Amino acid sequence: MESPGYKPSLSEIAYRRIKEMILSLTLAPGSSLTEMGLIDQLGMSRTPIREALYRLQQERFVELTPRKGWFVSEIKLQDIQQLFVIREALEGIATRQATQRTPDHELAVMADKLAALEQGLRDDELNATDAGDEIHTLIFAHADNPYISSIMTLYLDRLQLFHVIAMNLPGRKWQSWLEHRQILAAMQSRDADAAEQAMRQHIRSSLQSILEGLMQQPGFPSPGVRLTPSL
Structure with missing residues:
Protein backbone atom coordinates (compact mmCIF):
# COMPACT_ATOMS: atom_id res chain seq x y z
CA MET A 1 0.00 0.00 0.00
CA ILE A 75 2.26 -17.50 -23.72
CA LYS A 76 3.72 -20.98 -23.71
CA LEU A 77 2.08 -24.15 -22.47
CA GLN A 78 5.14 -25.09 -20.46
CA ASP A 79 5.03 -21.79 -18.54
CA ILE A 80 1.34 -22.23 -17.73
CA GLN A 81 1.77 -25.83 -16.64
CA GLN A 82 4.74 -25.06 -14.42
CA LEU A 83 2.94 -22.17 -12.74
CA PHE A 84 -0.15 -24.26 -12.13
CA VAL A 85 1.88 -27.09 -10.60
CA ILE A 86 3.09 -24.52 -8.06
CA ARG A 87 -0.36 -23.02 -7.66
CA GLU A 88 -2.15 -26.34 -7.10
CA ALA A 89 0.35 -27.48 -4.48
CA LEU A 90 0.50 -24.21 -2.55
CA GLU A 91 -3.20 -23.38 -2.65
CA GLY A 92 -4.08 -26.94 -1.75
CA ILE A 93 -1.90 -26.75 1.36
CA ALA A 94 -3.18 -23.25 2.19
CA THR A 95 -6.80 -24.41 1.95
CA ARG A 96 -6.13 -27.37 4.23
CA GLN A 97 -4.60 -25.10 6.84
CA ALA A 98 -7.23 -22.38 6.51
CA THR A 99 -10.06 -24.91 6.93
CA GLN A 100 -9.14 -25.32 10.58
CA ARG A 101 -8.35 -21.67 11.25
CA THR A 102 -10.92 -19.49 9.49
CA PRO A 103 -13.57 -18.18 11.93
CA ASP A 104 -17.14 -19.39 11.40
CA HIS A 105 -18.49 -15.89 10.90
CA GLU A 106 -16.04 -15.14 8.07
CA LEU A 107 -16.99 -18.36 6.30
CA ALA A 108 -20.66 -17.43 6.73
CA VAL A 109 -20.10 -13.98 5.23
CA MET A 110 -18.33 -15.53 2.26
CA ALA A 111 -21.14 -18.04 1.81
CA ASP A 112 -23.65 -15.18 1.73
CA LYS A 113 -21.58 -13.38 -0.91
CA LEU A 114 -21.49 -16.48 -3.07
CA ALA A 115 -25.23 -17.02 -2.71
CA ALA A 116 -25.93 -13.41 -3.69
CA LEU A 117 -24.03 -13.87 -6.96
CA GLU A 118 -26.03 -16.85 -8.17
CA GLN A 119 -28.88 -14.94 -9.81
CA GLY A 120 -26.52 -12.51 -11.47
CA LEU A 121 -24.63 -15.42 -13.02
CA ARG A 122 -27.88 -16.91 -14.30
CA ASP A 123 -29.04 -13.59 -15.76
CA ASP A 124 -25.82 -12.25 -17.28
CA GLU A 125 -22.75 -14.39 -16.77
CA LEU A 126 -20.52 -12.22 -18.95
CA ASN A 127 -20.89 -9.17 -16.70
CA ALA A 128 -21.35 -11.01 -13.40
CA THR A 129 -18.85 -10.65 -10.57
CA ASP A 130 -16.47 -13.50 -9.83
CA ALA A 131 -16.08 -14.01 -6.07
CA GLY A 132 -13.19 -16.40 -6.50
CA ASP A 133 -10.49 -13.85 -5.69
CA GLU A 134 -12.10 -13.04 -2.34
CA ILE A 135 -12.19 -16.70 -1.34
CA HIS A 136 -8.54 -17.21 -2.26
CA THR A 137 -7.62 -14.07 -0.32
CA LEU A 138 -9.56 -15.34 2.69
CA ILE A 139 -7.75 -18.68 2.53
CA PHE A 140 -4.29 -17.10 2.39
CA ALA A 141 -5.20 -14.76 5.24
CA HIS A 142 -5.98 -17.70 7.52
CA ALA A 143 -3.51 -20.29 6.26
CA ASP A 144 -1.04 -18.79 8.75
CA ASN A 145 1.89 -19.45 6.44
CA PRO A 146 3.66 -16.29 5.25
CA TYR A 147 6.01 -18.32 3.05
CA ILE A 148 3.13 -19.58 0.90
CA SER A 149 1.73 -16.07 0.59
CA SER A 150 5.15 -14.69 -0.31
CA ILE A 151 5.73 -17.25 -3.06
CA MET A 152 2.25 -16.79 -4.51
CA THR A 153 2.68 -13.01 -4.58
CA LEU A 154 5.53 -13.47 -7.06
CA TYR A 155 3.14 -15.04 -9.54
CA LEU A 156 -0.10 -13.09 -8.97
CA ASP A 157 0.29 -10.82 -11.99
CA ARG A 158 1.07 -13.68 -14.34
CA LEU A 159 -1.88 -15.65 -12.97
CA GLN A 160 -4.11 -12.61 -13.49
CA LEU A 161 -3.34 -12.75 -17.21
CA PHE A 162 -4.39 -16.39 -17.35
CA HIS A 163 -7.49 -15.58 -15.28
CA VAL A 164 -8.63 -13.05 -17.89
CA ILE A 165 -8.25 -15.67 -20.62
CA ALA A 166 -10.21 -18.30 -18.67
CA MET A 167 -13.05 -15.98 -17.65
CA ASN A 168 -13.69 -15.01 -21.26
CA LEU A 169 -14.73 -18.61 -21.91
CA PRO A 170 -18.54 -19.03 -21.86
CA GLY A 171 -19.65 -20.97 -18.80
CA ARG A 172 -16.38 -20.55 -16.91
CA LYS A 173 -17.66 -18.04 -14.35
CA TRP A 174 -20.56 -20.33 -13.57
CA GLN A 175 -18.26 -23.34 -13.25
CA SER A 176 -15.89 -21.33 -11.06
CA TRP A 177 -18.82 -20.34 -8.81
CA LEU A 178 -19.80 -24.00 -8.38
CA GLU A 179 -16.22 -24.98 -7.59
CA HIS A 180 -15.79 -22.23 -5.01
CA ARG A 181 -19.09 -23.15 -3.40
CA GLN A 182 -17.79 -26.71 -3.02
CA ILE A 183 -14.53 -25.46 -1.49
CA LEU A 184 -16.40 -23.25 0.94
CA ALA A 185 -18.85 -25.99 1.92
CA ALA A 186 -15.95 -28.29 2.80
CA MET A 187 -14.34 -25.53 4.85
CA GLN A 188 -17.59 -24.88 6.72
CA SER A 189 -17.76 -28.61 7.52
CA ARG A 190 -14.14 -28.40 8.75
CA ASP A 191 -13.23 -31.23 6.39
CA ALA A 192 -9.63 -30.38 5.54
CA ASP A 193 -9.17 -33.34 3.18
CA ALA A 194 -12.26 -32.47 1.14
CA ALA A 195 -11.40 -28.75 1.10
CA GLU A 196 -7.87 -29.39 -0.17
CA GLN A 197 -9.09 -31.78 -2.87
CA ALA A 198 -11.82 -29.35 -3.94
CA MET A 199 -9.24 -26.59 -4.28
CA ARG A 200 -6.87 -28.80 -6.25
CA GLN A 201 -9.70 -29.78 -8.58
CA HIS A 202 -10.59 -26.11 -9.02
CA ILE A 203 -7.01 -25.28 -10.01
CA ARG A 204 -6.95 -28.14 -12.52
CA SER A 205 -10.30 -27.00 -13.91
CA SER A 206 -8.96 -23.45 -14.24
CA LEU A 207 -5.97 -24.71 -16.18
CA GLN A 208 -8.22 -26.59 -18.58
CA SER A 209 -10.33 -23.49 -19.14
CA ILE A 210 -7.22 -21.42 -19.87
CA LEU A 211 -6.10 -23.90 -22.51
CA GLU A 212 -9.58 -23.89 -24.06
CA GLY A 213 -9.60 -20.09 -23.97
CA LEU A 214 -6.26 -19.94 -25.76
CA MET A 215 -7.56 -22.25 -28.46
CA GLN A 216 -10.34 -19.74 -29.13
CA GLN A 217 -8.04 -16.75 -29.52
CA PRO A 218 -8.53 -15.09 -32.95
CA GLY A 219 -6.01 -16.38 -35.45
CA PHE A 220 -4.97 -19.33 -33.31
CA PRO A 221 -2.52 -20.93 -33.69
CA SER A 222 -0.31 -17.87 -33.79
CA PRO A 223 3.26 -16.94 -32.85
CA GLY A 224 1.88 -15.25 -29.73
CA VAL A 225 0.18 -18.32 -28.29
CA ARG A 226 2.30 -21.42 -28.51
CA LEU A 227 0.87 -24.57 -26.99
CA THR A 228 4.07 -26.59 -27.06
CA PRO A 229 4.46 -29.83 -25.13
CA SER A 230 5.69 -29.58 -21.59
CA LEU A 231 9.10 -31.06 -20.89
Whole structure:
Protein backbone atom coordinates (compact mmCIF):
# COMPACT_ATOMS: atom_id res chain seq x y z
CA MET A 1 0.00 0.00 0.00
CA GLU A 2 1.31 3.41 -0.96
CA SER A 3 1.89 5.98 1.76
CA PRO A 4 -0.19 9.19 1.85
CA GLY A 5 1.21 11.84 -0.43
CA TYR A 6 3.12 9.31 -2.54
CA LYS A 7 3.55 10.52 -6.11
CA PRO A 8 4.67 7.87 -8.61
CA SER A 9 7.38 8.75 -11.08
CA LEU A 10 6.69 8.90 -14.80
CA SER A 11 8.59 5.64 -15.14
CA GLU A 12 6.30 4.01 -12.56
CA ILE A 13 3.19 5.35 -14.30
CA ALA A 14 4.42 4.06 -17.67
CA TYR A 15 5.21 0.68 -16.11
CA ARG A 16 1.74 0.35 -14.59
CA ARG A 17 -0.10 1.39 -17.74
CA ILE A 18 1.84 -0.89 -20.08
CA LYS A 19 1.51 -3.78 -17.65
CA GLU A 20 -2.23 -3.17 -17.35
CA MET A 21 -2.57 -3.33 -21.13
CA ILE A 22 -0.69 -6.62 -21.19
CA LEU A 23 -2.73 -8.18 -18.36
CA SER A 24 -6.02 -7.11 -19.94
CA LEU A 25 -4.88 -8.52 -23.32
CA THR A 26 -5.19 -5.06 -24.88
CA LEU A 27 -1.62 -5.76 -25.94
CA ALA A 28 -1.77 -9.30 -27.30
CA PRO A 29 0.93 -11.90 -26.56
CA GLY A 30 3.60 -11.79 -29.22
CA SER A 31 2.61 -8.34 -30.46
CA SER A 32 5.26 -5.78 -31.34
CA LEU A 33 5.94 -2.77 -29.13
CA THR A 34 7.64 0.36 -30.40
CA GLU A 35 8.94 3.09 -28.17
CA MET A 36 7.50 5.74 -30.49
CA GLY A 37 4.10 4.07 -30.45
CA LEU A 38 4.08 3.97 -26.65
CA ILE A 39 5.31 7.56 -26.47
CA ASP A 40 2.31 8.66 -28.56
CA GLN A 41 -0.12 6.40 -26.72
CA LEU A 42 0.94 7.32 -23.20
CA GLY A 43 1.91 10.92 -23.89
CA MET A 44 5.35 10.55 -22.31
CA SER A 45 8.95 11.00 -23.31
CA ARG A 46 11.27 8.17 -24.33
CA THR A 47 13.14 7.83 -21.01
CA PRO A 48 10.25 6.69 -18.71
CA ILE A 49 8.93 4.42 -21.49
CA ARG A 50 12.30 2.75 -21.88
CA GLU A 51 12.77 2.37 -18.12
CA ALA A 52 9.30 0.79 -17.88
CA LEU A 53 10.07 -1.66 -20.67
CA TYR A 54 13.33 -2.80 -19.06
CA ARG A 55 11.49 -3.32 -15.78
CA LEU A 56 8.79 -5.35 -17.53
CA GLN A 57 11.52 -7.34 -19.24
CA GLN A 58 12.90 -8.34 -15.83
CA GLU A 59 9.42 -9.57 -14.90
CA ARG A 60 9.19 -11.48 -18.20
CA PHE A 61 6.20 -9.55 -19.51
CA VAL A 62 8.10 -8.22 -22.53
CA GLU A 63 11.10 -9.37 -24.53
CA LEU A 64 13.78 -7.47 -26.45
CA THR A 65 14.84 -9.23 -29.64
CA PRO A 66 18.10 -8.13 -31.31
CA ARG A 67 17.51 -6.15 -34.51
CA LYS A 68 13.74 -6.57 -34.15
CA GLY A 69 12.80 -4.65 -31.02
CA TRP A 70 10.32 -5.10 -28.18
CA PHE A 71 7.57 -7.71 -28.07
CA VAL A 72 4.93 -8.73 -25.53
CA SER A 73 6.07 -12.08 -24.16
CA GLU A 74 4.42 -15.10 -25.68
CA ILE A 75 2.26 -17.50 -23.72
CA LYS A 76 3.72 -20.98 -23.71
CA LEU A 77 2.08 -24.15 -22.47
CA GLN A 78 5.14 -25.09 -20.46
CA ASP A 79 5.03 -21.79 -18.54
CA ILE A 80 1.34 -22.23 -17.73
CA GLN A 81 1.77 -25.83 -16.64
CA GLN A 82 4.74 -25.06 -14.42
CA LEU A 83 2.94 -22.17 -12.74
CA PHE A 84 -0.15 -24.26 -12.13
CA VAL A 85 1.88 -27.09 -10.60
CA ILE A 86 3.09 -24.52 -8.06
CA ARG A 87 -0.36 -23.02 -7.66
CA GLU A 88 -2.15 -26.34 -7.10
CA ALA A 89 0.35 -27.48 -4.48
CA LEU A 90 0.50 -24.21 -2.55
CA GLU A 91 -3.20 -23.38 -2.65
CA GLY A 92 -4.08 -26.94 -1.75
CA ILE A 93 -1.90 -26.75 1.36
CA ALA A 94 -3.18 -23.25 2.19
CA THR A 95 -6.80 -24.41 1.95
CA ARG A 96 -6.13 -27.37 4.23
CA GLN A 97 -4.60 -25.10 6.84
CA ALA A 98 -7.23 -22.38 6.51
CA THR A 99 -10.06 -24.91 6.93
CA GLN A 100 -9.14 -25.32 10.58
CA ARG A 101 -8.35 -21.67 11.25
CA THR A 102 -10.92 -19.49 9.49
CA PRO A 103 -13.57 -18.18 11.93
CA ASP A 104 -17.14 -19.39 11.40
CA HIS A 105 -18.49 -15.89 10.90
CA GLU A 106 -16.04 -15.14 8.07
CA LEU A 107 -16.99 -18.36 6.30
CA ALA A 108 -20.66 -17.43 6.73
CA VAL A 109 -20.10 -13.98 5.23
CA MET A 110 -18.33 -15.53 2.26
CA ALA A 111 -21.14 -18.04 1.81
CA ASP A 112 -23.65 -15.18 1.73
CA LYS A 113 -21.58 -13.38 -0.91
CA LEU A 114 -21.49 -16.48 -3.07
CA ALA A 115 -25.23 -17.02 -2.71
CA ALA A 116 -25.93 -13.41 -3.69
CA LEU A 117 -24.03 -13.87 -6.96
CA GLU A 118 -26.03 -16.85 -8.17
CA GLN A 119 -28.88 -14.94 -9.81
CA GLY A 120 -26.52 -12.51 -11.47
CA LEU A 121 -24.63 -15.42 -13.02
CA ARG A 122 -27.88 -16.91 -14.30
CA ASP A 123 -29.04 -13.59 -15.76
CA ASP A 124 -25.82 -12.25 -17.28
CA GLU A 125 -22.75 -14.39 -16.77
CA LEU A 126 -20.52 -12.22 -18.95
CA ASN A 127 -20.89 -9.17 -16.70
CA ALA A 128 -21.35 -11.01 -13.40
CA THR A 129 -18.85 -10.65 -10.57
CA ASP A 130 -16.47 -13.50 -9.83
CA ALA A 131 -16.08 -14.01 -6.07
CA GLY A 132 -13.19 -16.40 -6.50
CA ASP A 133 -10.49 -13.85 -5.69
CA GLU A 134 -12.10 -13.04 -2.34
CA ILE A 135 -12.19 -16.70 -1.34
CA HIS A 136 -8.54 -17.21 -2.26
CA THR A 137 -7.62 -14.07 -0.32
CA LEU A 138 -9.56 -15.34 2.69
CA ILE A 139 -7.75 -18.68 2.53
CA PHE A 140 -4.29 -17.10 2.39
CA ALA A 141 -5.20 -14.76 5.24
CA HIS A 142 -5.98 -17.70 7.52
CA ALA A 143 -3.51 -20.29 6.26
CA ASP A 144 -1.04 -18.79 8.75
CA ASN A 145 1.89 -19.45 6.44
CA PRO A 146 3.66 -16.29 5.25
CA TYR A 147 6.01 -18.32 3.05
CA ILE A 148 3.13 -19.58 0.90
CA SER A 149 1.73 -16.07 0.59
CA SER A 150 5.15 -14.69 -0.31
CA ILE A 151 5.73 -17.25 -3.06
CA MET A 152 2.25 -16.79 -4.51
CA THR A 153 2.68 -13.01 -4.58
CA LEU A 154 5.53 -13.47 -7.06
CA TYR A 155 3.14 -15.04 -9.54
CA LEU A 156 -0.10 -13.09 -8.97
CA ASP A 157 0.29 -10.82 -11.99
CA ARG A 158 1.07 -13.68 -14.34
CA LEU A 159 -1.88 -15.65 -12.97
CA GLN A 160 -4.11 -12.61 -13.49
CA LEU A 161 -3.34 -12.75 -17.21
CA PHE A 162 -4.39 -16.39 -17.35
CA HIS A 163 -7.49 -15.58 -15.28
CA VAL A 164 -8.63 -13.05 -17.89
CA ILE A 165 -8.25 -15.67 -20.62
CA ALA A 166 -10.21 -18.30 -18.67
CA MET A 167 -13.05 -15.98 -17.65
CA ASN A 168 -13.69 -15.01 -21.26
CA LEU A 169 -14.73 -18.61 -21.91
CA PRO A 170 -18.54 -19.03 -21.86
CA GLY A 171 -19.65 -20.97 -18.80
CA ARG A 172 -16.38 -20.55 -16.91
CA LYS A 173 -17.66 -18.04 -14.35
CA TRP A 174 -20.56 -20.33 -13.57
CA GLN A 175 -18.26 -23.34 -13.25
CA SER A 176 -15.89 -21.33 -11.06
CA TRP A 177 -18.82 -20.34 -8.81
CA LEU A 178 -19.80 -24.00 -8.38
CA GLU A 179 -16.22 -24.98 -7.59
CA HIS A 180 -15.79 -22.23 -5.01
CA ARG A 181 -19.09 -23.15 -3.40
CA GLN A 182 -17.79 -26.71 -3.02
CA ILE A 183 -14.53 -25.46 -1.49
CA LEU A 184 -16.40 -23.25 0.94
CA ALA A 185 -18.85 -25.99 1.92
CA ALA A 186 -15.95 -28.29 2.80
CA MET A 187 -14.34 -25.53 4.85
CA GLN A 188 -17.59 -24.88 6.72
CA SER A 189 -17.76 -28.61 7.52
CA ARG A 190 -14.14 -28.40 8.75
CA ASP A 191 -13.23 -31.23 6.39
CA ALA A 192 -9.63 -30.38 5.54
CA ASP A 193 -9.17 -33.34 3.18
CA ALA A 194 -12.26 -32.47 1.14
CA ALA A 195 -11.40 -28.75 1.10
CA GLU A 196 -7.87 -29.39 -0.17
CA GLN A 197 -9.09 -31.78 -2.87
CA ALA A 198 -11.82 -29.35 -3.94
CA MET A 199 -9.24 -26.59 -4.28
CA ARG A 200 -6.87 -28.80 -6.25
CA GLN A 201 -9.70 -29.78 -8.58
CA HIS A 202 -10.59 -26.11 -9.02
CA ILE A 203 -7.01 -25.28 -10.01
CA ARG A 204 -6.95 -28.14 -12.52
CA SER A 205 -10.30 -27.00 -13.91
CA SER A 206 -8.96 -23.45 -14.24
CA LEU A 207 -5.97 -24.71 -16.18
CA GLN A 208 -8.22 -26.59 -18.58
CA SER A 209 -10.33 -23.49 -19.14
CA ILE A 210 -7.22 -21.42 -19.87
CA LEU A 211 -6.10 -23.90 -22.51
CA GLU A 212 -9.58 -23.89 -24.06
CA GLY A 213 -9.60 -20.09 -23.97
CA LEU A 214 -6.26 -19.94 -25.76
CA MET A 215 -7.56 -22.25 -28.46
CA GLN A 216 -10.34 -19.74 -29.13
CA GLN A 217 -8.04 -16.75 -29.52
CA PRO A 218 -8.53 -15.09 -32.95
CA GLY A 219 -6.01 -16.38 -35.45
CA PHE A 220 -4.97 -19.33 -33.31
CA PRO A 221 -2.52 -20.93 -33.69
CA SER A 222 -0.31 -17.87 -33.79
CA PRO A 223 3.26 -16.94 -32.85
CA GLY A 224 1.88 -15.25 -29.73
CA VAL A 225 0.18 -18.32 -28.29
CA ARG A 226 2.30 -21.42 -28.51
CA LEU A 227 0.87 -24.57 -26.99
CA THR A 228 4.07 -26.59 -27.06
CA PRO A 229 4.46 -29.83 -25.13
CA SER A 230 5.69 -29.58 -21.59
CA LEU A 231 9.10 -31.06 -20.89
